[in-house]
Amino acid sequence: MPLTTLFEEAKDAVEGVLHHALANPDVPTPLLEAMVASVKNGGKRLRPMLTLACANLFQVPKAEAARVGAAIEMVHCYSLIHDDLPAMDNADLRRGRPSCWREFGEATAILAGDSLLPLAFEVLADKATHPSPTVRLSLITALAASSGAAGMAGGQMLDLSPHLIHSVETATTMQNLKTGCLIAFSCEAGAILAEAPLEDRERLRRFGFLLGLAYQIQDDLLDIEGNATELGKPIGMDGEKRSLVALLGPVESKRSLRTLQDDMFHLMRPYRQPLFEEIIAWVTTRRG
Amino acid sequence: MPLTTLFEEAKDAVEGVLHHALANPDVPTPLLEAMVASVKNGGKRLRPMLTLACANLFQVPKAEAARVGAAIEMVHCYSLIHDDLPAMDNADLRRGRPSCWREFGEATAILAGDSLLPLAFEVLADKATHPSPTVRLSLITALAASSGAAGMAGGQMLDLSPHLIHSVETATTMQNLKTGCLIAFSCEAGAILAEAPLEDRERLRRFGFLLGLAYQIQDDLLDIEGNATELGKPIGMDGEKRSLVALLGPVESKRSLRTLQDDMFHLMRPYRQPLFEEIIAWVTTRRG
Numbered sequence: 001m002p003l004t005t006l007f008e009e010a011k012d013a014v015e016g017v018l019h020h021a022l023a024n025p026d027v028p029t030p031l032l033e034a035m036v037a038s039v040k041n042g043g044k045r046l047r048p049m050l051t052l053a054c055a056n057l058f059q060v061p062k063a064e065a066a067r068v069g070a071a072i073e074m075v076h077c078y079s080l081i082h083d084d085l086p087a088m089d090n091a092d093l094r095r096g097r098p099s100c101w102r103e104f105g106e107a108t109a110i111l112a113g114d115s116l117l118p119l120a121f122e123v124l125a126d127k128a129t130h131p132s133p134t135v136r137l138s139l140i141t142a143l144a145a146s147s148g149a150a151g152m153a154g155g156q157m158l159d160l161s162p163h164l165i166h167s168v169e170t171a172t173t174m175q176n177l178k179t180g181c182l183i184a185f186s187c188e189a190g191a192i193l194a195e196a197p198l199e200d201r202e203r204l205r206r207f208g209f210l211l212g213l214a215y216q217i218q219d220d221l222l223d224i225e226g227n228a229t230e231l232g233k234p235i236g237m238d239g240e241k242r243s244l245v246a247l248l249g250p251v252e253s254k255r256s257l258r259t260l261q262d263d264m265f266h267l268m269r270p271y272r273q274p275l276f277e278e279i280i281a282w283v284t285t286r287r288g
Numbered sequence: 289m290p291l292t293t294l295f296e297e298a299k300d301a302v303e304g305v306l307h308h309a310l311a312n313p314d315v316p317t318p319l320l321e322a323m324v325a326s327v328k329n330g331g332k333r334l335r336p337m338l339t340l341a342c343a344n345l346f347q348v349p350k351a352e353a354a355r356v357g358a359a360i361e362m363v364h365c366y367s368l369i370h371d372d373l374p375a376m377d378n379a380d381l382r383r384g385r386p387s388c389w390r391e392f393g394e395a396t397a398i399l400a401g402d403s404l405l406p407l408a409f410e411v412l413a414d415k416a417t418h419p420s421p422t423v424r425l426s427l428i429t430a431l432a433a434s435s436g437a438a439g440m441a442g443g444q445m446l447d448l449s450p451h452l453i454h455s456v457e458t459a460t461t462m463q464n465l466k467t468g469c470l471i472a473f474s475c476e477a478g479a480i481l482a483e484a485p486l487e488d489r490e491r492l493r494r495f496g497f498l499l500g501l502a503y504q505i506q507d508d509l510l511d512i513e514g515n516a517t518e519l520g521k522p523i524g525m526d527g528e529k530r531s532l533v534a535l536l537g538p539v540e541s542k543r544s545l546r547t548l549q550d551d552m553f554h555l556m557r558p559y560r561q562p563l564f565e566e567i568i569a570w571v572t573t574r575r576g
Contacts, residue, residue, distance in 0.1 A: 155393075
């Protein structure tokens with residue numbers, strides 16, 4: 001299956017689950033509207049695509065992977081809603097639309113994020129996600145760790161503390177927590193659903209972290225090129241935040257991207273799946 | 289066991305679990321400090337006391353009830369942190385101390401709340417909470433529903449929308465969502481841990497909702513008396529918010545409190561536990 005087809009499949013499957021999970025007449029209207037709008041404005045659905053791809057390595061039913069992908073999207077969307085708040089990144093726009101707090105007000109946006117997080121755990125805990133209770137608990141534990149204080153929320157804390165990001169090492173830690181943990185879980189989840197050996201879980205998890213870093217470096221490089229040509233901003237400075245690319249510089253960043261690419265190819269070779277070569281190539285060379 | 293002893297036992301047991309769960313060296317310092325400070329500034333630990341009392345009806349080990357109580361306290365503390373934010377209730381103080389956002393800044397407070405929520409699910413998913421995976425999943429599902437958009441977060445949304453609270457019925461719904469759901473879960477959890485018949489789950493859940501309403505009415509009545517004598521504020525108006533007591537008036541509120549008291553006695557009579565008579569009397573007559 002080519003990557004574009006997989007992206008489409010993941011989008012359709014995950015949006016079906018999201019639609020169903022959000023159809024709750026007991027939720028006050030303004031809150032539900034904010035949740036639905038945020039989840040619909042979802043972008044490429046990179047994380048669910050990865051869950052479907054990794055689950056497919058072990059012939060896990062697509063419906064199960066789609067439910068996990070939907071839970072991950074809920075957590076991802078909640079994090080974007082909160083990151084955009086005035087007290088955080090103070091962003092007016094998200095993917096070309098008004099950000100949640102801009103459209104629905106700050107209080108509603110905070111509560112929409114607060115509501116998407118437990119909903120993700122509700123989806124994972126449901127029988128439909130996997131027949132085995134132990135598997136569902138493993139998914140819950142891993143998602144909780146990935147999204148909490150030693151994961152995504154901790155990463156956002158570091159990202160808001162530029163004085164703590166003073167080296168390539170600390171910038172890598174920040175990135176691994178802020179975006180890496182959830183992408184790593186998106187991949188690892190395929191092996192959890194398959195009850196695959198621990199070695200596979202760890203391999204896919206490691207692949208996710210490398211992919212997350214590569215994605216971010218390519219993102220920052222595209223930013224720089226955009227800024228340098230379109231805005232004339234100094235290279236690699238995204239406000240006060242210090243990205244990995246800002247610390248490495250563009251030449252080292254491109255070298256680092258090639259190393260990550262090689263490491264990912266090496267890591268995924270045992271599965272003999274051309275799809276992953278396509279995923280790796282897409283992440284490291286995409287232009288938008 | 290007298291109620292004061294149970295309160296002390298619950299406090300000690302739950303704080304032990306909280307201390308252990310928050311000892312994570314991978315959490316960035318400012319975030320961990322905000323989480324710990326909020327969880328430590330914990331008040332009476334009413335909810336864990338209820339979990340211990342209800343679990344004890346079925347001889348559930350105290351250590352299991354304490355873990356569920358700690359998870360509930362995490363969710364309760366997170367909700368207080370977010371409720372105090374400038375965009376919500378804009379509260380400077382919480383239990384006589386600076387509120388989380390006042391002490392640690394708004395961004396850190398948002399993230400501290402965001403981190404306590406998944407940690408609660410991590411605690412519930414752990415084997416130490418109960419040997420049966422199915423029981424742990426039931427706890428997770430019930431806590432997620434109680435804290436989400438059709439529970440606590442939805443209730444806070446209604447509480448921030450005074451135009452939606454125009455009758456005793458809507459004010460009751462708001463209160464049931466905002467505080468009732470989590471108190472109901474605190475009670476129901478005892479029956480879930482015991483794998484007791486559904487009838488017990490439902491009875492304890494219903495008891496929790498009644499207790500939550502009674503607690504809130506008594507709280508509002510104490511507020512009115514305080515305001516009327518100390519501040520001379522108009523009776524029952526807490527800012528723009530319309531409480532149940534504001535809609536009922538003090539005379540009807542006291543009558544309603546007596547009805548709730550009777551209903552609770554009736555509901556809990558089959559368990560023949562004098563402790564619950566003490567709990568009901570305490571909630572409906574306390575002076576602070």
